[in-house]
Amino acid sequence: MRRFFWLLVALLGLALAQKEVRISGWGGTDVAIVNGLLKEVVQPKLDKEGIRVVYQPIEGDYTQWLFNALSAGTAPDLFYVDIFWSESLFATGRVEPLDAYFSRQEVSEFLPNLIQAFTYKGKLYGIPKDFNTLALQFNTDLFDEAGVPYPNQQDTWETFEAKLRQVQAKLKDVAGLCLVADFARFGAFAFATGWKPFDEKGHTVLDQNFRRAFEWYTGLVQRGAARFAQDLGEGWTGGCFGGEKAATALEGAWIAGFLRDKAPNLRYRTTFLPLDPVTKKRGNFVYTVSWSLNAASKDKQAAVKVLKALTSPEAQQWVLERGLAIPSRRALANNPYFQRPGKEPELNRIVFAGSGAQGGNVYPFKFLGYGGDWMRPINEALQAVITGQKSVDQALKDAQAALDRLTGRR
Numbered sequence: 148m149r150r151f152f153w154l155l156v157a158l159l160g161l162a163l164a165q166k167e168v169r170i171s172g173w174g175g176t177d178v179a180i181v182n183g184l185l186k187e188v189v190q191p192k193l194d195k196e197g198i199r200v201v202y203q204p205i206e207g208d209y210t211q212w213l214f215n216a217l218s219a220g221t222a223p224d225l226f227y228v229d230i231f232w233s234e235s236l237f238a239t240g241r242v243e244p245l246d247a248y249f250s251r252q253e254v255s256e257f258l259p260n261l262i263q264a265f266t267y268k269g270k271l272y273g274i275p276k277d278f279n280t281l282a283l284q285f286n287t288d289l290f291d292e293a294g295v296p297y298p299n300q301q302d303t304w305e306t307f308e309a310k311l312r313q314v315q316a317k318l319k320d321v322a323g324l325c326l327v328a329d330f331a332r333f334g335a336f337a338f339a340t341g342w343k344p345f346d347e348k349g350h351t352v353l354d355q356n357f358r359r360a361f362e363w364y365t366g367l368v369q370r371g372a373a374r375f376a377q378d379l380g381e382g383w384t385g386g387c388f389g390g391e392k393a394a395t396a397l398e399g400a401w402i403a404g405f406l407r408d409k410a411p412n413l414r415y416r417t418t419f420l421p422l423d424p425v426t427k428k429r430g431n432f433v434y435t436v437s438w439s440l441n442a443a444s445k446d447k448q449a450a451v452k453v454l455k456a457l458t459s460p461e462a463q464q465w466v467l468e469r470g471l472a473i474p475s476r477r478a479l480a481n482n483p484y485f486q487r488p489g490k491e492p493e494l495n496r497i498v499f500a501g502s503g504a505q506g507g508n509v510y511p512f513k514f515l516g517y518g519g520d521w522m523r524p525i526n527e528a529l530q531a532v533i534t535g536q537k538s539v540d541q542a543l544k545d546a547q548a549a550l551d552r553l554t555g556r557r
Contacts, residue, residue: 166196167199168453170201170224170457172204172205172209172436173205173227174209175206187465188465192461213236214239217443224446225453225454225457227276227437228436230264230433230512230513233264233513242273243272243439243441245270245439248451257477258278263511274437275435275436275458275475276457277474278502279473280432280434281398282420282494283418284402284417286388286394286395289394292318298310303423304422304424311324311394312371316371323372323373324367324384325386325387325396326364326365326374328375328529328530329522329526330522331432331522333364335431335432339420339422339426339428339429339430340356340425340428341356341428350551351556352547352556383398384396384397388415414490417494419506422507430507430510431507431510432509432510432512433511460479464479464482473499520553524553529542531545
């Protein structure tokens with residue numbers, strides 16, 4: 148009886164000593180990924196620290212859930228933050244700055260543009276867990292059938308468009324590219340010209356550089372190089388590509404999983420986005436998500452240990468080897484995975500390189516605190532011109548007026 152008593156005391160003491168850290172992200176395919184990562188890599192490390200990680204995936208509107216949970220004081224210790232709405236969240240003061248928890252050396256091990264993407268008013272609010280950029284995928288069978296050379300990284304907008312026109316002319320039921328009225332794709336070409344979304348006063352000016360990219364992009368349909376995605380019954384370029392309705396797509400590494408499921412036998416390759424023929428530069432977006440710390444967490448030191456384990460070299464290697472995401476650590480740029488033959492390693496290699504010098508003018512996919520409100524006037528202008536409802540002059544005039552009202556320019 149006495150022996151049982153002391154065993155009970157020991158077990159109780161162990162339970163009391165164990166710290167619990169709650170983490171959350173969105174559900175869907177991420178659930179299996181995070182659970183596997185926790186089981187195989189993260190939790191074994193934290194067992195030695197007496198920390199237990201409890202993962203709560205969120206289905207539905209994750210953004211709304213997180214803002215509500217932070218306001219109500221029920222949010223977890225660590226959570227995903229998408230770069231798109233990061234600044235409006237950081238501005239609430241409910242996210243803990245991480246500068247005191249990470250040394251300069253630790254921070255420098257991540258890609259600098261990703262660190263900058265989660266830096267707000269001089270403070271670091273998130274450690275990037277992974278990222279994506281845009282790349283150009285092309286169907287090798289369709290290009291071979293049309294007898295057209297493959298797109299390559301030396302292509303300019305002009306040579307790329309010429310290839311698209313040839314494919315579309317020879318394969319009547321295939322578009323060169325299916326075009327979407329979305330700044331999330333078009334913006335990369337505007338950046339290539341040297342145009343920036345905001346000036347030093349925080350205003351948006353749709354200048355001549357923007358107009359040049361806008362005219363080229365929206366004119367692709369009229370010039371016989373592309374078809375509007377909606378006319379093909381699709382909402383994104385990946386859908387057109389997977390269904391072989393278009394010979395090319397402008398997507399990130401996320402397209403790999405879609406094609407693996409929907410078109411496993413499709414033969415494709417990947418290259419960089421084409422160059423602006425004037426500046427000889429290309430442009431791109433960085434789409435990224437961080438792990439961030441709740442400012443109201445009751446044990447921030449334990450939560451930071453979990454954060455470091457979730458973004459450790461071992462964790463990112465585990466994710467990379469499964470072809471799930473692009474790592475945010477600089478040291479993994481030369482990882483052997485990227486050198487493997489095959490369409491998916493090539494896709495991931497190009498997407499990784501797209502965030503650096505080869506990507507050209509690269510901007511994070513965020514627009515101060517405006518989010519989707521900022522993109523809406525540009526998306527409406529794109530759609531109006533592509534569908535022939537407005538001239539370029541009128542569409543840009545209307546978009547500029549809407550952006551002026553939003554940013555307080557006039």
